[in-house]
Amino acid sequence: MTPLFSLLAGALALSACGGVSGTTITLYNGQHVETTDALVAAFEKSHPGIHVLVRSDSENTLDAQIVEEGPRSPADVFFAENSPALEYLQDRGLLAPLPRDVLAATPSRFNSPTGRWVGVTARVSVMVYDPATIPRTKLPTSILALAESRYRGLLGLAPSETDFQPIVTAVVRAVGRARALAWLEGLKRNAAGHLYASNEALTLAVNRGAVGLAVIDQYYWYRLRATLGTGAMHSALAPFAPRDPGYVVDVSGAGVLASSHHRSAAGALVRFLVSRAGQEIIARSDSFEYPIASGVVTAQPETPFAALQPNPITIAQLGTGSTAVALLREAQLL
Amino acid sequence: MSVGAPPQPVGVVRPARVGRPTRRPVTLLVTSALVVLALAGPLAFLVVQASDAGWGPIARLLFRSLTASLLWNTVRLSVVVTALCAVLGTLCAYLVERTDLPGRRLWGALLVVPFAIPDFVVGFGWTSIAPGVAGYWGAVLVMTLAVYPLVYLPVAAALRGADPALEEVARSLGLGRLARFWRVTVGQARRAILGGCLLVTLVILAEYGAFEILGYQTFTTEIFSEYSVGFDLAAASALSLVLVGLSLVALVVQNLVRERHGARVARGAARHHAPQRLGRATAPALVGVVTLVVAALGVPVGATLYWMTDGAPSALTGDSLVGAGLTTAAYAAAAGLLATLMALPIALLVVRHPSRLRSALSQSTLLILAVPGVVVALALSSFTEQHLGGLGYQSAALLVLAYALMFFPLALVGVRASVAQAPRALEEVAGSLGLSRARVFARVTLPLVAPGLAAAFCLVFLSVVTELTATLILIPTGAQTLATQFWAYQQNLAYGQAAPFALAMMAVAAVPAYLLGRFFDRLPTQRASALDPRVLP
Secondary structure (H helix, E strand, O other), rough: OOHHHHHHHHHHHHHOOOOOOOEEEEEEOOOHHHHHHHHHHHHHHOOOEEEEEEEEHHHHHHHHHHHHHHOOOOEEEEEEEHHHHHHHHOOOEEEOOOOOHHHHHHHOOOOOOOOOOOOEEEEEOOOOOOOOOOOHOOOOOOHHHHHHHHHHOEEEEEOOOOOOOHHHHHHHHHHHHHHHHHHHHHHHOOOOEOOOOOOOHHHHHHHOOOOOOOEEEEEHHHHHHHHHOOOHOEEEEEEOOOOOOOOOEEEEEEEEEOOOOOHHHHHHHHHHOOOOHHHHHHHHHOOOOOEOOEEEEEEEEOOOHHHHOOOOOHHHHHHHOHHHHHHHHHHHOO | OOOOOOOOOOOOOOOOHOOOOOOOOHHHHHHHHHHHHHHHHHHHHHHHEEEEEHHHHHHHHHHHHHHHHHHHHHHHHHHHHHHHHHHHHHHHHHHHEEEEOOOHHHHHHHHHHHOOOOOOHHHHHHHOOOOOHHHHHHHHHHHHHHHHHHHHHHHHHHHOOOOOOOHHHHHHHOOOOOHHHHHHHHHOHHHHHHHHHHHHHHHHHHHHHHHHHHOOOOOHHHHHHHHHHHHHHHHHHHHHOOOOHHHHHHHHHHHHHHHOOOOOOOOOOOOOOOOOOOOOHHHHHHHHHHHHHHHHHHHHHHHHHHHHHHOOOOOOOOHHHHHHHHHHHHHHHHHHHHHHHHHHHHHHHHHHOOOOOHHHHHHHHHHHHHHHHHHHHHHHHHHHHHOOOOOOOHHHHHHHHHHEEEEEHHHHHHHHHHHOOOOHHHHHHHHHHOOOHHHHHHHHHHHHHHHOOOOHHHHHHHHHHHOOHHHHOOOOOOOOHHHHHHHHHHHHOOHHHHHHHHHHHHHHHHHHHHHHHHHHHHHHHHHHHOOOOOOOO
């Protein structure tokens, strides 16, 4: 029994402190785990006095945890996958204002309108399709057409993914709530039997031909290609028409918690994420997201960020995603 | 009692009292009450959360067509997988224990090992090599392969311990092989089969990881979405209560079936069985068993090895692999210990001092098996946040407690089987020789039930190694287990990096799985089907 407990105590000690004198901060990470780990490692190297503990989970779970923890939250920094998760905390007064120089690293349209979180990467929604099931010429140019009956049995959907909510919000803004609901109901009919819990599983399903087409953020496809190799990619990407509500750029960002006792160290970590060094790590990583700060551009063979022609929806209009969630519930996709 | 009650006849002895100790087992009662209280905590949390939201929103959430389709998905999966597991588990146990199947000892060992493979690794293995495995039939396939050992293990033990005389008599009376299998073998193993089936049903109700990979929606996956998308604890709690209701139904059905076929087969003498000759059935039987071993064991292990060698070149994960392995083992060992300690008083109470109420209480502890891990985790973390000022929040201790609560029923299965076997007379002799209660317990009872304690420890250890959803919520920041690391990589489609963690999980779990197989092997009576709460002394 004794060695057992000492082992446990060891594991505890290992997890409780990093053994570095100085400041230890906690990062709640909803982003790509490996890229975040690489960013944290580089940050710790350039800031020897600061040690970062990382807690990775889905952004919404972390969001809910931060709200539940309230003023006692152990988190100092939150790195979210999508802007609504940050706006949600900001609305509840849980984020601290960021220093001006941190915000200045990223174009202001990708930051919090009130300056409490900064945009770190961007992602864009596209169609992924299986050319053996549906030829490119049969693909729609607008996401609204995906609700038409000709796509019945061909469509796949991951309605509980947080990445899907910005698209729903963009559709609501484009056609109004009532038509957006009818559109979601159409999607549900067309995707019957092909509802997935994650975009990863959805992308995989398209690639193996179980689903004809789906809407995802572009990087899932590139990540899958990095794992499987080009030879095993039986699917392809196609964009919607310029400015279509299905063509949405959404931003992943980071903020410092108002409850943090280590605001300067936490601020340093956020500053690093949008610095040239941090952005270059993102540009070279396997996350395949677009760096958007400090003038760094992606090294990956994707459509260059500057060449994208997305829907003009703003961060403020994307909001917390509550309208999208309510609508998804009403359509019984949630 | 009403006023006009007729006077009781004098001199009637209530037979149930015969042989009962006169002193009430106070220590046992108190400790058992504490354990039951701890187990009831998460269930109480569900009720409080759901009622906080008020009936209106809950009704809107529950009474809509999505609920109906989730209910249909959950029920048809549970029923079909349970039936398949019953058939596969019983047939395999029969072939290994009762026939001259070539290599049956080897097959016996290999058939147990899939118990050590996490369900989501089985799902991962199949979907990564056979893209067509998805949806309902994919879920049926994967879950059957992942959980049939829950039937196989107790049935094999029951068959081994059963009296062969019945079989011999049946043969001498001219019953054919099929009739003998159905009327004798299945009859003798009925309780073990039913007990195993109940476990299978409860496990399926709470499963998450495999279904996420397969794209199959059940109540548990929906509970996850409700919590993670809508941050809606009340909705998740209401859905969980439906799940608890379903598991209650399973519990009642199991009891009804058992009562209907009530008569308990006399144990008789457990002596060696002369194996039945399979004759012309040998080849198909062998093909069947080999197919099952390949599907349940070969595919997940093979897929894992394939991704390790053939997946994308990945950074060496050696460091985090060892760290996560040690953390996992430490958590699993601590939880195994705690759950076993919790199970001991309940098992002693129910077996040594049986009453209807105590049996019902002990059986109701099974319900927690069907509560999704995420819900247990939320209950505990919310309790520490709201009532303990954050004390213990995201600590290893709280995580270990969560594991112990979640897998308590498995510990109880192991402990009770042993307690039921330990001869009461030895304790009485020790007592009559002047040993105090405490010393009788330490010097007689404990050594007698030690194998069961070890089995309970192993069962919980195994389950903790593969636990994912509660771990994600409760784990101390910065710590990783093999399951969370596997999940993180698998989620990012980084199969090459995920594979070593899956392999490590199987390696860590293989030892207790093997020991467990040995325990059930040695258990010489039908009491291996110890889910039966009324194991008579």
